[in-house]
Amino acid sequence: MKRILNHILGIGAGAALFYGCNTAASDDKRAESDPVTFQVNYGEPIAPIQPTMYGIFFEDINFAADGGIYAEMVKNRSFEFDLPMIGWLQPNSDRFSMNEKSGFASVIKTDSDEPNANFLRVEVKADNGYVLRNEGFKGMGVKKDLQYNFSMMARNQSGDIKMHIQLADSTGKVLGKTTIDPDASEWKEYTSSFTATSEEMKAVLNIQFEGKGVIDLDMISLFPSDTWKNRPKGMRADLVQLLDDLDPGFLRFPGGCIVEGRNLARRYQWKKTVGSIEDRTTLVNRWNTEFAHRPAPDYYQSFGLGFFEYFQLAEDMGAEPLPILSCGIACQFNTGELVPMDELGPYVQDALDLIEFANGDSNTAWGKVRADMGHPQPFNMKYIGVGNEQWGPQYIERYKAFEAAIKSKYPDMIIVSGSGPFPDGEMFDYGMKELKKLGAEIIDEHYYRSPEWFLENADRYDSYDRNGPKVFAGEYAAQTVAIASPDNKNSWMTALSEAAFMTGLERNAEVVHLTSYAPLMAHSEGWQWTPDLIWFNNLSSYGTPNYYVQKLFSTNRGTHVLSLTENGKPVTGEKKLYATAAKDENTGEVIFKIVNASSDEQNTQFKLNGIDGLASKGRLTVLKSDKTDVVNSFESPVAIAPEEQEIALKGNELTVNLAPYSLSVIRVKTVVQ
Structure with missing residues (x-):
């Protein structure tokens, strides 16, 4: 997310940029102090920057x-966990207390060496009485008006059973539902879709059984429809x-x-x-x-x-x-x-x-x-x-x-x-x-x-x-x-x-x-x-x-790294400044990345050699906070986020006043005859 910088205080003959504190006193202080000067050699790149540099x-x-x-919402959909009922609940059936009037489910472990050897056998004893529930991954996030796609493998062993598929919140309110009639006696995939009526952070999936009989289930699955590139x-x-x-x-x-x-x-x-x-x-x-x-x-x-x-x-x-x-x-x-x-x-x-x-x-x-x-x-x-x-x-x-x-x-x-x-x-x-x-x-x-x-x-x-x-x-x-x-x-x-x-x-x-x-x-x-x-x-x-x-x-990698030095040395922490420069042969730009790790504003100057000048406009992006312990959060997801501003330039020098505790990225087109 981008937030616009609310001021640029001045542009001098060498294209001066200022951001951070904007009091008159700080202006006077800047004017009295000499900038830290960096030399940048545009004409002789040091090395190419690999396309794989940042991954x-x-x-x-x-x-x-x-x-x-x-995006699968069902946990343990195929009952293959070491404890095969992890994620699954039977809210109205308790085999240990002999309360099985509504029905019960058991994981069947076959002797097969196949990867998906387990399945669930459900015996339904009371019409509209038995419920199978999946808790999801710390609940299921449900979005209002979004379509959800349900699928499962099923095999009807006996009886006449319908399955009512429901997303529900913690109070039991149904957020979306559909019905499946699994009638085949051999394994068959069944699918259905429904649209959610409310948003919920911690929904559950309820499968309510209607009728009586025995049915085998496997690969019980629920996906939102808004997946990446809408792939099922x-x-x-x-x-x-x-x-x-x-x-x-x-x-x-x-x-x-x-x-x-x-x-x-x-x-x-x-x-x-x-x-x-x-x-x-x-x-x-x-x-x-x-x-x-x-x-x-x-x-x-x-x-x-x-x-x-x-x-x-x-x-x-x-x-x-x-x-x-x-x-x-x-x-x-x-x-x-x-x-x-x-x-x-x-x-x-x-x-x-x-x-x-x-x-x-x-x-x-x-x-x-x-x-x-x-x-x-x-x-x-x-x-x-x-x-x-x-x-x-x-x-x-x-x-x-x-x-x-x-x-x-x-x-x-x-x-x-x-x-x-x-x-x-x-x-x-x-x-x-x-x-x-x-x-x-x-x-x-x-x-x-x-x-x-x-x-x-x-x-x-x-x-x-x-x-x-x-x-x-x-x-x-x-x-x-x-x-x-x-x-x-x-x-x-x-x-x-x-x-x-x-x-x-x-x-x-x-x-x-x-x-x-x-x-x-x-x-x-x-x-x-x-x-x-x-x-x-x-x-x-x-x-x-x-x-x-x-x-x-x-997103600002460039194609070739350039020499950027202060007094002939790389900028690696002296005065708590860190900097690198690159050229982008695809766009004709020079890109600066500068870190000010100090608690003070710092005035810096970049002198470009090997160019005839800079374009009239460039782009400045800054990431900063004067509080080093600040974090982003769900409540404040962009407490720290890039701030971007178009800047006006001329000449082949940049004078930049760096805010305390900041990362600045500058992109400027160059003029090379």
């Missing part, structure tokens, strides 16, 4: 997939829109630690997430019991959002798909279980088959699976990641096996390796040393540190070898308290410190090719980890100050 890292943590971006059984549109608005250069998926699993049996296996939805294997989410402060025993993965949907989402957003696969090591913070090297073959084959799934012709085995899902054309995947944040000799040994196999068959595939969970220390040093020896192409680095660390490390990549491996800053977020603390906040100070650090990422575009914040999303009642880029509940969502920092960098 998205998606992990199913904080109910980001089921209960989040995947698709994604929640408001959340995808927030992602699309970031203009991401890549989408990394599916994690994160869920790639590894607490043990190898519970690792993410992409082949179990493609094909028909009813044939995908449900898995307990590895964040289910990870944190004692936020247990989530009902947190499972239905894989309705699977690898095909991830690829499709990347394509929708014009982003490069970047899947990460298990390297045969379970999470080393949990069991650290290792697959023996002589049994690593299936893991390596999964990587080769994934490349075929993404890029193969429809006459290949896995290319045909993709084509049968509705995408005959390849996804043109260029990157693949081996492991998440493993460390030690065991990782290097397994990485070598993956690299040899992938490069042998797909020599142009770019492989992303990992340097472990921390940005320094013994694990990091060993991983970097060994991966450099191997000539690794891109190394993933992770940083969860304090705002002070981010401010102090804006020059981190200034000294990296320009001829060595490229960097993927794959997970970063400033922590107000400590890593994984439930008390972390998405404060303006965290966002501002990340912006300062990001100027260093962009300035070193020769080395840094990909960057992404993490984690991406969190349900307001279902989170396990803070801070997070986007927060949502069952009806609404908002971007944090950190989100707007990411958006300003990503």
Whole structure:
């Protein structure tokens, strides 16, 4: 959301811009002080900025997939959870008290090895008496006048039964309803739609049975009709829109630690997430019991959002798909279980088959699976990641096996390796040393540190070898308290410190090719980890100050980084200022990103060399607050949000008075003869 700046105080001969405090005293103070002067060399770009420079890292943590971006409203729709009635209630039937006059339901576990082996058998004893209820994911968000699409698989064993499908609020008021008459004696899909009459944050789905008899049910499902691109059984549109608005250069998926699993049996296996939805294997989410402060025993993965949907989402957003696969090591913070090297073959084959799934012709085995899902054309995947944040000799040994196999068959595939969970220390040093020896192409680095660390490390990549491996800053977020603390906040100070650090990422575009914040999303009642880029509940969502920092960098990335110096040195925190400059060859603009991390206004001047002048108008966007602990919220979703103003210019110098605690982005067209 954009709010217009309400003043521009002056334009001098060198195109002066002013914003922030506008008292006469501050004007006098500005006039008396000399600006900090930056030299910008437009004519000799340092390096191209990769289209992948700013992207998205998606992990199913904080109910980001089921209960989040995947718009399914029914929890445990196929009764495959370890406790198969999680999410389901029988409000007027209690088998333990022998109150079964209305009826009861039992989960039937077949002996089949099929992914969806369980189903629900309902015995209805009293006409219009038995009710089956689903509580949804912390309730079900219902919008007035929106159509909802219900579906289920059913098999009528005996009797004559009708099913009245209802959305209801906490008082029992019906918000929308439809009726289904499941009469087939063999499994059959039934569908129906209805329109909601009211809005409700925490509705439930009631299935009221009319008649008597026995019926089997499976894949009970409810979706809103307003999914992303109106795809049936698709994604929640408001959340995808927030992602699309970031203009991401890549989408990394599916994690994160869920790639590894607490043990190898519970690792993410992409082949179990493609094909028909009813044939995908449900898995307990590895964040289910990870944190004692936020247990989530009902947190499972239905894989309705699977690898095909991830690829499709990347394509929708014009982003490069970047899947990460298990390297045969379970999470080393949990069991650290290792697959023996002589049994690593299936893991390596999964990587080769994934490349075929993404890029193969429809006459290949896995290319045909993709084509049968509705995408005959390849996804043109260029990157693949081996492991998440493993460390030690065991990782290097397994990485070598993956690299040899992938490069042998797909020599142009770019492989992303990992340097472990921390940005320094013994694990990091060993991983970097060994991966450099191997000539690794891109190394993933992770940083969860304090705002002070981010401010102090804006020059981190200034000294990296320009001829060595490229960097993927794959997970970063400033922590107000400590890593994984439930008390972390998405404060303006965290966002501002990340912006300062990001100027260093962009300035070193020769080395840094990909960057992404993490984690991406969190349900307001279902989170396990803070801070997070986007927060949502069952009806609404908002971007944090950190989100707007990411958006300003990503939507103003430019094509080539320029030299921007003060007294011949990069601007990396001296006087608490951080800055980077880029040119955009597509628009003919120069783009400045400037962070003032101090509590004082600061007057700065940018002198552009290699141009004849600037256009008469430009655009200024500022993100600021004089309170560093302020956060966005559902009540105040844009407490901190970009403010934008068109500005008038002339000459080839910019004098900019920077507001305290601010990120400013300036775009100006250049005149070059």
